[in-house]
Amino acid sequence: MYPTPSRFPVPTRSRLASTLSILVALAAGAATLPASAQTPQASSSPASAAPVDAERDQRFARWIADFSASARAAGISEATLQIAFEGVRFIPRVTQADGAQAEFTRTVWDYLDSAVSAQRVIRGQDKLLEARPAADAAAARYGVPADILAAIWGMESNYGSNTGDIPTIDALATLGFEGRREAWARSQLLAALKILQNRDIAREQMIGSWAGAMGQTQFLPSNFLAYAVDADGDGRRDIWGSVPDVMASTANFLARSGWQAGQPWGREVRLPPGFDLALADGEQRRPASAWASLGVQSMDGSPLPAITDAALLLPAGARGPAFIVGPNFRTILRYNNSTSYALAVGLLAQALGGGPPVQAAWPRDLQALSRSQLLALQTALNARGFDSGTPDGVAGPATRSAIRRYQQSQNLAADGYPTVELLQRLQ
Numbered sequence: 001m002y003p004t005p006s007r008f009p010v011p012t013r014s015r016l017a018s019t020l021s022i023l024v025a026l027a028a029g030a031a032t033l034p035a036s037a038q039t040p041q042a043s044s045s046p047a048s049a050a051p052v053d054a055e056r057d058q059r060f061a062r063w064i065a066d067f068s069a070s071a072r073a074a075g076i077s078e079a080t081l082q083i084a085f086e087g088v089r090f091i092p093r094v095t096q097a098d099g100a101q102a103e104f105t106r107t108v109w110d111y112l113d114s115a116v117s118a119q120r121v122i123r124g125q126d127k128l129l130e131a132r133p134a135a136d137a138a139a140a141r142y143g144v145p146a147d148i149l150a151a152i153w154g155m156e157s158n159y160g161s162n163t164g165d166i167p168t169i170d171a172l173a174t175l176g177f178e179g180r181r182e183a184w185a186r187s188q189l190l191a192a193l194k195i196l197q198n199r200d201i202a203r204e205q206m207i208g209s210w211a212g213a214m215g216q217t218q219f220l221p222s223n224f225l226a227y228a229v230d231a232d233g234d235g236r237r238d239i240w241g242s243v244p245d246v247m248a249s250t251a252n253f254l255a256r257s258g259w260q261a262g263q264p265w266g267r268e269v270r271l272p273p274g275f276d277l278a279l280a281d282g283e284q285r286r287p288a289s290a291w292a293s294l295g296v297q298s299m300d301g302s303p304l305p306a307i308t309d310a311a312l313l314l315p316a317g318a319r320g321p322a323f324i325v326g327p328n329f330r331t332i333l334r335y336n337n338s339t340s341y342a343l344a345v346g347l348l349a350q351a352l353g354g355g356p357p358v359q360a361a362w363p364r365d366l367q368a369l370s371r372s373q374l375l376a377l378q379t380a381l382n383a384r385g386f387d388s389g390t391p392d393g394v395a396g397p398a399t400r401s402a403i404r405r406y407q408q409s410q411n412l413a414a415d416g417y418p419t420v421e422l423l424q425r426l427q
Contacts, residue, residue: 076193090173090177091210094171098181110368128147134243137231142254144254189221191222216239216243259331265342266307266329272297282311287307287309299360312325314417317415318415325346386406386409410425
């Protein structure tokens with residue numbers, strides 16, 4: 001059943017002509033605007049509370065007119081363009097967020113302290129109890145455990161309580177106009193228009209983050225088109241208000257991204273004394289039985305899970321916990337390409353199901369390197385011939401690989417973990 005016409009009003013010919021004449025006039029560089037276009041409409045939304053910049057707003061309107069032409073050619077109707085762009089706003093805080101890069105990074109244990117807090121676990125267990133029929137139905141249909149679905153739900157929107165407050169159309173139009181990622185923003189904005197045209201959601205209800213991620217699952221519009229599911233049978237894919245749609249859409253995304261039913265995401269393990277830490281780079285894959293033959297054990301001594309394509313992960317270096325992770329861990333990375341995020345999802349799901357927390361101690365005395373310190377570390381590694389790629393202040397796979405090679409050259413434990421001590425040694 002589609003939404004009632006009142007939720008998706010079809011514009012009158014005169015209203016549409018008026019709006020288009022304003023955009024055409026702006027595109028032609030008209031000196032003045034109609035009175036109705038000169039004064040921005042009042043709004044109580046915090047996203048639109050910003051000083052008026054007339055020259056920028058005129059350039060923004062010209063960008064909207066140009067984009068509308070390309071969207072029209074891609075099959076977007078005049079009615080949808082009217083719904084989407086009547087009252088569209090440039091949002092300064094979107095560009096501010098896009099350009100911001102925090103100087104100080106977080107340690108994985110600091111991230112997990114909040115991501116898998118006792119409060120989030122207790123709330124998640126209560127929310128999963130409420131959502132159990134929808135979660136179990138999605139799990140049965142797609143082969144993704146309900147605990148994993150609930151963990152992603154918790155990570156993305158705190159179980160639906162924080163879905164963002166920025167209109168998706170405005171956010172993506174702002175990012176496209178700003179230009180740093182224009183091609184990406186244009187493609188996502190076109191996808192958002194298709195969602196409106198499909199009548200899955202009303203324009204005013206299509207809200208999310210500054211980056212265009214939407215709903216309780218924080219799907220980008222392109223992912224919504226590809227993976228969102230109408231599980232409650234109302235004719236709409238509603239990841240904003242329908243828990244069955246939220247659960248099924250999340251499960252569908254993971255299933256089609258490679259989730260292997262019946263396999264765990266991973267497990268905390270204990271490494272034997274003298275273990276070659278260079279093997280624990282998260283990339284070298286072998287059957288769990290092969291890791292067991294090297295002395296890798298579960299924390300409780302039980303057999304390792306039967307993962308055929310397993311890797312070892314040391315998210316905090318040699319002094320922190322170790323994990324064996326499999327294809328399903330890498331599938332979670334498809335949702336958010338952050339090791340800390342994927343680990344948080346796995347551990348939160350484990351806690352929601354009554355499993356144990358991380359048992360080995362985190363090296364809490366270690367200080368996280370700031371971005372400028374990581375930049376200096378990468379520069380020093382490159383200068384010594386250990387290629388870490390173009391210095392960017394982010395400790396990605398290339399940086400960790402370079403650290404391991406340097407550590408091996410110095411007869412250090414090759415855990416690939418950046419520390420202040422390592423930076424001082426390099427300098």
